[in-house]
Amino acid sequence: MIHSARRCSATLPACAVSLFVLAAAGRAGAADCALEQQGEGRVAAVIDTRSLRLEDGREIRLAGIARGGADRPSGRAALAAIAAGREVTLRGDDDTPDRYGRQGAFVFVAGSEHSVQSELLRRGEALASVDIADKNCAAALATAERAARDAKLGMWAEATAIKNAESPGDILSAIGHFAVVEGRVLSVRQVGAITYLNFGRNWTRDFAATISRRIIPAFESANLGPKSLENRRIRVRGVVSSRGGPRIELLRVGQVEVLGGT
Missing domain, CATH: 2.40.50.140 (Nucleic acid-binding proteins)
Structure with a gap:
């Protein structure tokens, strides 16, 4: 069942959160976000590094993941390894689909405390965007991306990253x-x-x-x-x-x- 969610009513600059400034300020160990539940389902297909399709037909766009790594074949394969065929829970501030009918959400595989987004970033198979309002979510994504960057995993092994x-x-x-x-x-x-x-x-x-x-x-x-x-x-x-x-x-x-x- 999909629950209604509160919308961010702040102005754009105030609502936006600094992924990296917050992490540097001591939130590096923040847990993955625990936003309001927006539904659940089983993953039927992986569309690209940022998108999933559930068995009920909903297309889910992974919140907090930038499109820079969406065309990486290894990124799509990594997302499939993490989520394909799995039961997932959707969390977010709003379940309203975008103009293309896609629902933005943080996705959690059943039994995991870390979002699918964090797992992708930790493997160096995606880039964190900067449009996440929740502080814990933003810090978790920044921490995951930085860990992959420091270890030169995935895209970070490439000189052009x-x-x-x-x-x-x-x-x-x-x-x-x-x-x-x-x-x-x-x-x-x-x-x-x-x-x-x-x-x-x-x-x-x-x-x-x-x-x-x-x-x-x-x-x-x-x-x-x-x-x-x-x-x-x-x-x-x-x-x-x-x-x-x-x-x-x-x-x-x-x-x-x-x-x-x-």
């Missing part, structure tokens, strides 16, 4: 896809309502992360004001677009991870 901000050509190959980019912010410039974190000196060719004026207060509240990031080495994640050079628009604090050193 983290894009180099100094190689805009490589980043452009990810246009339209979720990517992780790392580098040093050389300058911070505001043009109209947009602030640019420039990772290169050629503004029309090199990689940049952009922040809309309306989002700035959320970053400042998290001690991540744009000017404070100048000359810092950071890691950003999001969907790559191209407007001259490759760009990632920062809509949530969780898209930014400040790395050690200056």
Whole structure:
């Protein structure tokens, strides 16, 4: 039986949670999320790394998993190994299907305390997104992804898993896809309502992360004001677009991870 769920009523910046800042602040050991139950069923098919179909016909999109790893054959195989043919419980904030009829949820195989999402991330077969409002869920995903990254498992064994901000050509190959980019912010410039974190000196060719004026207060509240990031080495994640050079628009604090050193 599917239960109704409360919706997140906060504004976008306030509702979004920093996956990596929270983890670094001491939530690395947080347990997987325990959101409201949204139903259950048996997995009939694995569609891709982020999607399952249940025997009753419902298509489930794995919440918290970015589309960057959805085309990996090994990712789909890993999801099948974890969940295919298994009884699962769905948990989340809302069971309303998206415009494609897919229900977003955290999926738990019967008898497991860890979500299917965490298992995929722990194997290095997926990327964590940054749109999860629940703090425990966000921290659990960050911890699982970091463990795989540190151990160089799955995609993290590949040199191209983290894009180099100094190689805009490589980043452009990810246009339209979720990517992780790392580098040093050389300058911070505001043009109209947009602030640019420039990772290169050629503004029309090199990689940049952009922040809309309306989002700035959320970053400042998290001690991540744009000017404070100048000359810092950071890691950003999001969907790559191209407007001259490759760009990632920062809509949530969780898209930014400040790395050690200056």
